[in-house]
Amino acid sequence: MKTGKSLRSAAWFGSADKDGFIHRSWMRGYPEDVFDGRPVIGICNTWSELTPCNAHFRELAERVKRGVWEAGGFPLEFPVMSLGETNIRPTAMLFRNLVSMDVEESIRANPIDGVVLLCGCDKTVPSLIMGAASCDLPTLVVSGGPMLNGKFRNTMIGSGTDVWRFSEDARAGILSLPEFREAEVCMSRSAGHCMSMGTASSMACMVEALGLGLPQNAAIPAPDSRRLTLAHLAGRRIVEMVHEDLRMSRILTRQAFENAIRVNGAIGGSTNVVLHSLAIAGRIEVDLSLHDWDVLGRDVATVVDLMPSGRFLMEDFYYAGGLPAILRLLGENGLLHRDALTVNGKTIWENVQHAANWNSEVIRPVDNPVAAHGGITVLRGNLAPDGAVIKPSAASPHLLRHRGRAVAFDSIEHYRQRIADPELDVDENSILVLKNCGPCGYPGMPEVGNMGLPPGILRRGIRDMVRISDARMSGTAYGTVILHVTPEAAVGGPLALVRDGDWIEVDVEARKLHLDVSDEELAARRSAWKKPEQRMKGGYQGLYVDRVMQADRGADFDFLVGCRGADIPRESH
Structure with a gap:
């Protein structure tokens, strides 16, 4: 038998001793030569x-x-x-x-x-x-x-992207429930x-x-x-x-x-x-x-x-x-x-080097792009000291520089309770702010950052507003949505301190995300802030909250960073 010592698997299958016997014996549904290096x-x-x-x-x-x-x-x-x-x-x-x-x-x-x-x-x-x-x-x-x-009524529909569009049309009364269900079976x-x-x-x-x-x-x-x-x-x-x-x-x-x-x-x-x-x-x-x-x-x-x-x-x-x-x-x-x-x-x-572009509408020339400055833009300021991200190519150009009053939600549940309230003080220039949906806050950082707009706004034909959160959004979603605000609200980041009526300034070209509240007022709010109660104690979710890093570090566990290699474990027999 060849030992194949250069192969990692030889430590299991390559020896003629008791250990090799055991490992090969359990795999005897395969012919002899599979163990031959x-x-x-x-x-x-x-x-x-x-x-x-x-x-x-x-x-x-x-x-x-x-x-x-x-x-x-x-x-x-x-x-x-x-x-x-x-x-x-x-x-x-x-x-x-x-x-x-x-x-x-x-x-x-x-x-x-x-x-x-x-x-x-x-x-x-x-x-x-x-x-x-x-x-x-x-x-x-x-x-x-x-x-x-996807195909719906002779029109291409995209997974995720058109879900948001159909949902907002249904909430605005433009699309009936039977039509909404018809579109559902045409997508996947x-x-x-x-x-x-x-x-x-x-x-x-x-x-x-x-x-x-x-x-x-x-x-x-x-x-x-x-x-x-x-x-x-x-x-x-x-x-x-x-x-x-x-x-x-x-x-x-x-x-x-x-x-x-x-x-x-x-x-x-x-x-x-x-x-x-x-x-x-x-x-x-x-x-x-x-x-x-x-x-x-x-x-x-x-x-x-x-x-x-x-x-x-x-x-x-x-x-x-x-x-x-x-x-x-x-x-x-x-x-x-x-x-x-x-x-x-x-x-x-x-x-x-010899790859061809067969359709210049789908893959456009650089002098006729979908967006001249695509990519992901990182915003910073007193609202996101460690950064937040936005995808300009999916945003509304007129909102990439904007100043508006905050309408703040303390959680996704709080958002759902308030967003359809006809008494909610909101207009198309407001900025929707969602807190406690980051890695620790939810936990797990859900795809809820592209909050649906208030029904009254939708009924007026408006389909985009500035939205800010420590959450993520589906890559299939669109809109002027600022995400991954770091530090997140649940660990005491400045996002936790935003209140209804606060003025927020967004300037994507200048990479700016600013909460127009004095340092003294923010300090007073911070002294009154209380850390949200953890949703689940113990188990995997408890481990997650204890050891997950912030979004600017990729939301990995701190103890998993680094390459540990594939050293052969101790023998088990």
Whole structure:
């Protein structure tokens, strides 16, 4: 028997002693030669019937296995908790760090030489990458792909984006309940994640921009046969990566993250990518900050005309050329680190230098962008000393510089109680402020930052107001929404001190978010402030509140930051 000592799995399967006997004996459903020095490839699967976005992952996993077998590897599939924004309450973000722990320890504890991560719905992507980054083995990501375009009355509709529009039309009396229900069955036409440029699509693009996925990973629709082919090729490639010892730390460099930040600006990507990128960078020990997002993305034009910033959907994006066309565009304009390494062993520029744009309406030229200054803008001031974020491409231009009176809500429940009150003192120039929905406050930082407007405002045909919170919003949402205010209200950040009638000034171009209240008054309010009672004591949620970092640090657990490697655990026999 070959020992395959260069392989990590040899510590389990390569010895002729009692331990080798035990490990091989339990795996005797496979032929003898699988233990003969073959790389063991773990396939980390987030398939679940409770996560419809990932419902097709059984077949994807089988295609990965075919490729692994063909390349001389030994594929072994393993499950981890699956996070679907579709069903999980109170929010999938609450469990992102938990799943990352599941992934990290599953990889480290088992005889795995390389890993393929199968992820689709938005929190499955960062959680799997974070966990794998802490182990730093050869790793390749296969995204599940977007669902087919939604169609309602001969009009394209986008998941998430049109939910908010239909909901506000129904609340305004423009859309009847039967019509609202009719639209519901027209949106999700196939397996796959959201087909607008929400967080799932944005994170799939980040996978490709970071170099963790094969070319065209981001946009191939979930039902397209080419998604199966990509999974098959990924299975072949991961075996080669093990032989090359091509680890995550060689791919997830500072240059790779800078590429991803600029890509997010060009595609009009989700604000949630900010949180996830900071958390991933922390795990792989790359110095990345909220400031980098503002500086690097500031001059990137949004050229992908997709909902919620534009008109089209991910299926159209793929047919137009997908992310390779965007990477080539950035590379030709000096906005791409061309020599960044990718999982196929080539540089990112080698992969995309001949990519074509087949539809200049979907992927616009730089002189006719959706937004001249896309990306994510970081605002600071006495209301957000450590930063807050806004996505200008999804905002109303006339509100990007605005001064208005605050209408403050102490919680999402308080908002729901008050927002439809006809006596609520609010107009279209007011600024809606939501507190205690940050990482500690909710807990888990839910996607409630894009608060629905008061019904009276909607009935007047107004569809946007400035909204400020320490929460997140779905990447599929739109509006002039300022998010991730840090420090959050629940830990005593200035947001906790805002009262009805306070004047707030927003100036996106100047990166300013200012509460026009004197320092003396704020000090008096702070002395009277009381920390909200924790919603759940003990258990995982108790651990979460005790150890989660603020949004400007990616909302990871403080004890998970850093790359711990994949050292073989102590023998168990």
